[in-house]
Amino acid sequence: MATTILLRAKMLDRQAVQQLADWLAVAVAASLPWSTTATGILIALWLVAALPTLELGALRREIESPAGGLPVLLWLFAALGLLWADVSWSERLGGFNSFHRFLVVPVLLAQFRCSANGMRVLAGFFVSIVVLLLVSWLLVLFPGLWRTIQVGVPTKDYILQSEEFLICAFVLLGMAVDQARDGRWRHVAGLFALSVVFLANIAFVATGRTALLVAPVLLLLLGYRQFRWRGLVGAALVFGVLGGAAVVGSPYLRARLATSVSELQAWEARDALNSTSLHLEFLKKSVSFVKTAPLIGHGTGSIAEQFRNAAADQSGPAGVVSVNPHNQILAVAIQLGLLGAAVLLAMWGAHLALFRGSSLIAWIGLVVVVQNVVACLFNSHLFDFTQGWLYVFGVGVTGGMALRQRTGSK
Numbered sequence: 001m002a003t004t005i006l007l008r009a010k011m012l013d014r015q016a017v018q019q020l021a022d023w024l025a026v027a028v029a030a031s032l033p034w035s036t037t038a039t040g041i042l043i044a045l046w047l048v049a050a051l052p053t054l055e056l057g058a059l060r061r062e063i064e065s066p067a068g069g070l071p072v073l074l075w076l077f078a079a080l081g082l083l084w085a086d087v088s089w090s091e092r093l094g095g096f097n098s099f100h101r102f103l104v105v106p107v108l109l110a111q112f113r114c115s116a117n118g119m120r121v122l123a124g125f126f127v128s129i130v131v132l133l134l135v136s137w138l139l140v141l142f143p144g145l146w147r148t149i150q151v152g153v154p155t156k157d158y159i160l161q162s163e164e165f166l167i168c169a170f171v172l173l174g175m176a177v178d179q180a181r182d183g184r185w186r187h188v189a190g191l192f193a194l195s196v197v198f199l200a201n202i203a204f205v206a207t208g209r210t211a212l213l214v215a216p217v218l219l220l221l222l223g224y225r226q227f228r229w230r231g232l233v234g235a236a237l238v239f240g241v242l243g244g245a246a247v248v249g250s251p252y253l254r255a256r257l258a259t260s261v262s263e264l265q266a267w268e269a270r271d272a273l274n275s276t277s278l279h280l281e282f283l284k285k286s287v288s289f290v291k292t293a294p295l296i297g298h299g300t301g302s303i304a305e306q307f308r309n310a311a312a313d314q315s316g317p318a319g320v321v322s323v324n325p326h327n328q329i330l331a332v333a334i335q336l337g338l339l340g341a342a343v344l345l346a347m348w349g350a351h352l353a354l355f356r357g358s359s360l361i362a363w364i365g366l367v368v369v370v371q372n373v374v375a376c377l378f379n380s381h382l383f384d385f386t387q388g389w390l391y392v393f394g395v396g397v398t399g400g401m402a403l404r405q406r407t408g409s410k
Helices: 002-031 036-053 056-063 066-081 089-097 100-114 118-141 158-181 185-204 209-249 251-270 275-292 303-311 328-354 360-375 385-407
Strands: none
Touching (some): 002 385, 089 303, 100 385, 118 158, 118 185, 158 385, 209 360, 303 328, 328 385, 360 385
16 A cells, blocks of 8 residues: 555656656747747756656657657767867867757657647747747837847847747748638638738848748748649749739848848959858858868867868958858768768758658648758758757657657557
8 A cells, every 4th residue: 555655656746747847848948039048047957857757768769760869879970079179178079069959859759759748838939939029029119118239139139030930930821721721711810910920020120031041942841731733833923922022012121132132242343251251251161171071070179270270361251260151061061071961961851751741740840840951051050059959949849749649649
């Protein structure tokens, strides 16, 4: 009798800690758009709560799967890369820090394959983003309400904000199409209207150039997912019409596009130093770094040293030292070579495969992965704090939910 009571008490304690871990994951998701410090603290608390509740067998199952194992393999490769990097140990360990978050992917997959609270995490993030959207529009209407670096961007930066808004907009559009199939037109109108408000903020308030490149890819993906090749053609036509209307109707968007063109022309004509020229210069140099150590790279934490050496005795954009090649594949390849880049690409492929299917969860996960893959052609987002954790939690939580659906867990 006493043994039975003790076992029940332990089970209740375990369930309470599991619930705490789920709610801490909700808190992490809600904090991501707002505070780096709060997010870091909450992730630490979540790990302390989550790890003791996971069975070793469940965690091993995820690590042995491609979706959970390839992020761990990339981390292990980076750990080995510490051995052949020809830089100080502080730089090696600084570069290694960027890989640690990959270890969290199998933990989240295991947690939310077993937990029924994954939707709470997604809801927490969405509510937080809607609040950010409302504050952004308020700051446009009342610029003196809150002191910011850029009007309409209450926290962090416009690149992150536009990417977060883009993810939510396309999740809503996918939901609207699904609701339209069921004839729920009031729901369709509400979802579509909120999606338009998100997209209008990107077009008229704070336009990240990366978001402009990701948007057509997501629209084509949505069209193909819903209607196959007819949808692909229709999505291309819709983008042409709406994209043209946005350019015509938004002076801010036209200015952003014109600035990019003028910066490119100034770089070609007189080697001018500007945002566009720096991006192109970093990409050109990064390719040359990979060529000099193609197989296993220059070692973990070697990016800054490579740029320092290349910038010596140079002027203009070529003389600027960077720690970021603004391309995720190159950021990995410089340090870990083409073998490391192959692991990164395989990881993305495994995460895309995780979200096959027609469910809402599959669509959310697909949007998160595709947005990250396309954005990482122009940024090193997996090594950025907020974008990196957004990807890890987005894939980990929705991936666990997709696995739970697939196995029919209750």
